[in-house]
Amino acid sequence: MATDTRLDLTVPPPNRPKIRAGGIDTRSRRRSIAMHGLLVLAAILTLYPLAWMIGSSLKPENQIFTTFSPFPTNFTVRNYVTGWTATGTSFSVYLVNSAVIALGAVVGNVLSCSFAAYAFARLDFAFKRLWFVLMLGTLMLPFQATLIPQYVLFFKLGWVNTFLPLIVPQFLAESAFFIFLMVQFIRGLPKELDEAASIDGAGPIRVYFSFILPLMRPALITTTVLTFIWTFNDFLRQLVYLSDNSRYTVPLGLNSFVDKAGGSSFGGMLAMSVVTLVPTIVVFMVFQKKLIEGVATTGVKG
Amino acid sequence: MNEGLSRRGFIGLAAMVGGTALAGCGAKGSTGGSGSTDSLTFRWWGGDERNKAYLAALAIFTKKSGIKVTSQYSGYDGYFDKLNTEFAGGNPPDLIQMDTALVSTYANKGTLTELTKFIPSPIVLDTFYEPLRAGGTVKGKRYGTASGSGNAPMLFDQTVVDKLKVDAPTNDWTWDDFSTIAGEISKAWGKGKYGAIDSSPDDSGAFQPWLRQRGKDLYLQDGTLGFDVDALTEWFTFWSGLRASGAVCPPNLLSAAGSATGAHPLIAGQVAITSGWGLAQMAPLTQHKLGIVVVPRTNGKTGQALSAGVLLCIPKSSKNPDAAAKLMNAFINDADVIKTMGVTRGNPPSAKAKDLLLPLLDPANKRDIEYADYVAKEVAKDALPAPATAPPGYGDVKTALDMAAKNVAFGKASIGDAVTQFFKDAKKALDV
Numbered sequence: 001m002a003t004d005t006r007l008d009l010t011v012p013p014p015n016r017p018k019i020r021a022g023g024i025d026t027r028s029r030r031r032s033i034a035m036h037g038l039l040v041l042a043a044i045l046t047l048y049p050l051a052w053m054i055g056s057s058l059k060p061e062n063q064i065f066t067t068f069s070p071f072p073t074n075f076t077v078r079n080y081v082t083g084w085t086a087t088g089t090s091f092s093v094y095l096v097n098s099a100v101i102a103l104g105a106v107v108g109n110v111l112s113c114s115f116a117a118y119a120f121a122r123l124d125f126a127f128k129r130l131w132f133v134l135m136l137g138t139l140m141l142p143f144q145a146t147l148i149p150q151y152v153l154f155f156k157l158g159w160v161n162t163f164l165p166l167i168v169p170q171f172l173a174e175s176a177f178f179i180f181l182m183v184q185f186i187r188g189l190p191k192e193l194d195e196a197a198s199i200d201g202a203g204p205i206r207v208y209f210s211f212i213l214p215l216m217r218p219a220l221i222t223t224t225v226l227t228f229i230w231t232f233n234d235f236l237r238q239l240v241y242l243s244d245n246s247r248y249t250v251p252l253g254l255n256s257f258v259d260k261a262g263g264s265s266f267g268g269m270l271a272m273s274v275v276t277l278v279p280t281i282v283v284f285m286v287f288q289k290k291l292i293e294g295v296a297t298t299g300v301k302g
Numbered sequence: 303m304n305e306g307l308s309r310r311g312f313i314g315l316a317a318m319v320g321g322t323a324l325a326g327c328g329a330k331g332s333t334g335g336s337g338s339t340d341s342l343t344f345r346w347w348g349g350d351e352r353n354k355a356y357l358a359a360l361a362i363f364t365k366k367s368g369i370k371v372t373s374q375y376s377g378y379d380g381y382f383d384k385l386n387t388e389f390a391g392g393n394p395p396d397l398i399q400m401d402t403a404l405v406s407t408y409a410n411k412g413t414l415t416e417l418t419k420f421i422p423s424p425i426v427l428d429t430f431y432e433p434l435r436a437g438g439t440v441k442g443k444r445y446g447t448a449s450g451s452g453n454a455p456m457l458f459d460q461t462v463v464d465k466l467k468v469d470a471p472t473n474d475w476t477w478d479d480f481s482t483i484a485g486e487i488s489k490a491w492g493k494g495k496y497g498a499i500d501s502s503p504d505d506s507g508a509f510q511p512w513l514r515q516r517g518k519d520l521y522l523q524d525g526t527l528g529f530d531v532d533a534l535t536e537w538f539t540f541w542s543g544l545r546a547s548g549a550v551c552p553p554n555l556l557s558a559a560g561s562a563t564g565a566h567p568l569i570a571g572q573v574a575i576t577s578g579w580g581l582a583q584m585a586p587l588t589q590h591k592l593g594i595v596v597v598p599r600t601n602g603k604t605g606q607a608l609s610a611g612v613l614l615c616i617p618k619s620s621k622n623p624d625a626a627a628k629l630m631n632a633f634i635n636d637a638d639v640i641k642t643m644g645v646t647r648g649n650p651p652s653a654k655a656k657d658l659l660l661p662l663l664d665p666a667n668k669r670d671i672e673y674a675d676y677v678a679k680e681v682a683k684d685a686l687p688a689p690a691t692a693p694p695g696y697g698d699v700k701t702a703l704d705m706a707a708k709n710v711a712f713g714k715a716s717i718g719d720a721v722t723q724f725f726k727d728a729k730k731a732l733d734v
Contacts, residue, residue, distance in 0.1 A: 065564070086350055088357070148390040155391045236380060240387050243345075243374045255377040256353070 057274050061267035080275070083268030087256040089245050091272055094253035098232055099279070101166050101249060105231040106224050108170030109178055113223060114216060116173040117182030118208050122194060139176045143236070151240060161243045170227075178223045185219040186212060221290045229280050250276050341370040342625040346399035346612075347381040352646040359642040363632045369625045389413050394617040397626040400446055402437075405613055406525070407694040409440040415616040417444045420627040426635055429652045431678040436688035437610025437651075441523060447630055450611020450648020453677045454507045454597050458575045459568060461590035466490040471575065471595045473676070477512075477540070480575075480598040484549035487574045496551040498575035499559055499567055502541040503707035505700050506609070507578035509537060511597040514605035514686055525693035527728055531721055538710050538717045545711065553711035562587065581670045582645075594673050596680065604680045607689035611648035649674035698731030 048070070055070035057079050067073070084091045119125070120132055154165040173179060189212065197207045213220075235251040242248055248256075254276060257269035346356060353375050360371045374395060376384075382404065388394045400408065408414050421427055421444070427435045431451060438446025456471065463470045468486045471479070484497025491497075501508035510520045519528035544550040551573050558565040559576070562583035567573040569587045576584075577597065585592050596604045614633065616626045632639045640655045641662065649671055650656040656675050660668060706724040709715040715723070 088350075088353060148387055151387045151391045155393055160391075160393065236383060239376065239380045240384050243343075244372075245375065252376065255379055256350075256375070257377070 053270055054274055057267065057270040059267070064266055064270070079267035079271035083257075083271040086268045086272075087245075087253055089248065089253070091250075091253060091275065093246060094248055094250045095275075095279075097163075097247060098249040098251075101163055101238070102228050102231040104163070104167035105170045106227045108167060108172075109175055109227045110220055110223055112171050112173035113175060113178040114182055114213065114220065115208075116179045117186055118212055120179065121183045121186035122207075122212070123204060135176050135179060139180070147236075147240065154241065160241060161247065162241075163247070165241045166231075166237060175227075178227070181222065182216065182219045185216060189215055218290070221287050225283060225287045225291060228283050232280055340368070340625075341372065342396035342620075342622045342629065343372045343374060344397045344626075344629065345374040345385075345395040347376055347378045348399075348646070349377075355643050355646040359633070359639045360629075362638050362642060363629060363636070366636070366638075367628060367632070369628065371629065389617065389619075392619055394619060396616065396620040396622045397629055398615055398617060400438075400613040400615040402610055402613055403692045403696055405438060405446050405615065406440045406691050406696075408615070409443070409445045410694065413618055414445045415618050415620065415623055417447070417616070417627070420623075420630075424624075424628050425631045429635055429654050431608065431652055431682070433608045433678065433681045433688060434610055434651050437608075438613045438615070438691065439688075440691050441525070446610075446613030446615040447634060448610030448651045449614060449633060450609075451651045451674050451678060452609035452611055452648055453606050453674060453681075454511050454577065455580050455594050455673065455677075456575060456577050456597055457568060457579060457581065457584055458593050458595070459588075459590050460593040462491070462571075462574045463487065463593075470593060471598075473595050473680075474602075475595065475598050477598045477600060481544060481549060484544065484575060485547055488548050491574070495571070496555075496573050497549045498544075498551070499573045499577065500541060500545060500550045500553060500556060500707075500711060501577040502538060502711065503556070503704040504578050505703050506607070508597055509703070510607050510689070511605035512537065512600070514607060514684075514689070515600035515603045516605075517686075519607075519687075519689055521690045521693055521696070523690045525690070526732060527699075527725075528690070531725065534706075534721045534724065535717055538707065538720065541707075542710065542717065553708055556708065556711070581666055581673075585666050594669065596677060603684045603686065604677070605684065605686065606677050606681050608678060608681055611651065645671065653678075693732060695731040695733075699728045702727035702731065 052070040055072055056064045058075055058077065059067070059072040059079075060074055060076050061079065063072075063074065116135075120128070120135075150165070151160075154160055157164075159165050159168075193211055193215075194207055197211055202210070233251060235255070238249045238252055239255075242252065254269065254272055257272065344360065346352070348356065356375065357373060360373055364370055382401075385394065385398065394413075405414075417425065417438075425447065427447070430437075430448060434448045434451055436444075437448030438444055458471050460470065466487060468490060469483060471483055475483070480498070487497035488495065505520060513519055513529050513533060516533070518533055522528045541550065545552065551567060555567045555572055558570070559567060559578070562579055564570065564587055566576070566579075566584070566587070568576040568579075568584065581592060581594055596606060599605070614630050616623050616630070620626055633643065634652070635654075637654075637658055640650075640658050644659060645663065645667055650659055653675065656671055660671060663671065702724050705727075706715075706720040709723075710717055710720045
């Protein structure tokens with residue numbers, strides 16, 4: 001029984017109620033405009049602090065807190081110039097350090113967590129359940145609980161004041177979050193694929209490298225983006241392990257701008273904050289399409 | 303069959319090796335303090351100016367003494383988190399800058415070296431203003447040395463006072479003078495403007511001098527409160543009277559008083575007298591001329607408690623305490639180091655430093671320093687016992703006082719109730 005005669009083509013034309021091109025009627029259109037308006041408003045509210053920051057970084061220092069509009073009347077890039085070297089070490093040093101650590105962490109996470117996830121999702125070994133639960137258990141540990149024991153461990157290894165404590169653990173599948181993410185993803189891949197491959201004579205390693213890993217691309221990309229962003233923005237771990245100014249990363253460099261007791265150079269700080277945003281935004285934008293693709297598709301091809 | 307390492311696996315392996323190699327570039331870490339007398343690590347927090355000053359001063363020290371200094375510096379945020387981690391791990395720097403509010407916590411945990419064996423050599427303390435020599439003492443034992451001379455000034459808007467033709471506050475003024483002058487200003491100035499800010503919540507800026515003038519203090523050497531219910535009741539009653547007569551501002555203006563910005567009531571033209579801030583912070587914010595005086599006196603005593611600014615301390619597990627002590631002494635006594643440090647750590651803590659720095663400074667800084675020198679001499683004249691270093695829990699007590707004072711001001715609690723509540727909160731804070 002056709003319940004909606006609007007789209008019923010068996011009904012002769014004169015009796016078919018007219019609908020507008022585009023397929024929506026007035027009420028839906030009005031609602032759509034209202035929703036869009038609301039969302040645009042929300043977007044403006046959310047983006048305002050960002051606009052203020054970028055605008056203020058382009059204002060002369062004495063106008064930052066005295067003028068209200070986020071748009072600069074006296075456009076100047078002085079803050080960027082002075083801010084770059086304001087802390088005594090050029091900001092490029094901080095950017096390079098951050099990049100090295102972030103890239104190392106990304107490579108480590110992608111490689112090791114995918115290995116571990118494959119083992120948990122597809123292989124069978126003694127006490128697998130127990131290890132899995134223990135691995136998830138590490139997610140529950142608050143950072144404060146592990147900070148000092150980890151520090152003592154790295155101190156005894158002589159790795160304090162180097163990048164090693166920030167990169168090497170990532171190569172040892174330290175991050176239970178990404179292991180779990182990938183486990184769930186692999187579980188979504190059909191077992192028939194594995195079985196077909198092993199019937200043809202592939203061992204587990206071959207199955208992993210030739211079949212599972214290529215299909216895991218969405219999860220790997222998610223891991224890459226999140227690891228990069230989190231490592232780039234990580235403050236406390238980098239503060240604890242890095243002591244020399246020449247080894248400082250971007251968050252530590254920014255921290256030096258604002259001192260509670262002394263005068264703060266806000267212009268320079270805002271300018272460098274904008275500079276800091278650029279890498280993370282670029283990474284996100286580059287991978288955004290793939291991220292959404294990964295979410296949209298079911299992950300199974302052919 | 304397994305074909306051995308596939309291409310993807312090989313790339314992965316290469317990346318791993320490459321990553322570790324890159325990371326290895328940073329592996330030439332400097333572990334602080336090699337144990338010889340030739341080097342030490344020194345850590346501080348600060349803004350640009352202070353960092354530059356320290357670096358230059360350390361270069362001078364190294365040239366003169368041959369001791370290498372590895373400097374580590376950052377902003378204040380996270381400074382103590384990192385320090386705590388290092389104390390726990392057993393490798394703190396050899397010399398550290400310490401917050402006066404936190405030194406007793408660290409001393410009580412046994413993490414700082416007692417400095418008695420380094421005095422009088424290599425650390426000469428006699429250069430300091432007399433009241434500052436006790437800076438950094440916790441429970442009678444010395445754990446740190448002072449680097450600045452903080453005091454409790456009151457600022458007043460000279461331009462407004464002259465315009466209203468009211469008597470300006472002077473350095474000999476008493477609390478009665480304060481009431482009179484504030485009242486006159488309020489009356490002459492007009493509606494919505496008040497003579498003075500309500501200083502009842504200000505513990506170190508107003509309450510402490512008032513207590514010390516009466517022979518009491520905020521804290522005793524053993525870490526307990528140095529005043530009782532009667533004193534606090536008298537304090538709150540005094541300010542309630544002033545509020546009722548309109549001489550001091552109502553509590554809704556106090557929210558902006560916590561930071562030195564254009565919104566502070568003194569700068570915004572709502573009050574003419576304020577406690578809690580100095581010229582260095584307030585003068586740049588306004589076009590008016592500002593005057594600086596001590597907190598009003600009782601019986602001729604200022605009651606000022608000279609704060610030691612930031613302290614320098616040597617951790618117990620320092621690998622080179624002798625060199626650290628030498629560096630500490632350089633900051634106190636070496637003329638070139640003093641000149642390089644300037645006023646980045648506060649007003650000069652000694653007459654020697656003041657004389658060295660006065661010719662080098664701009665007028666606003668000069669006024670602050672001359673005033674600080676004046677206060678130091680007055681404090682010596684007071685001959686009151688040195689104030690105790692803030693005990694652990696001091697921050698919570700400060701908050702409790704602030705809350706109690708504001709509750710009274712807003713009429714949310716009677717003075718009696720607020721006082722009782724304060725002592726309950728303070729006892730909890732200090733018992734920990």
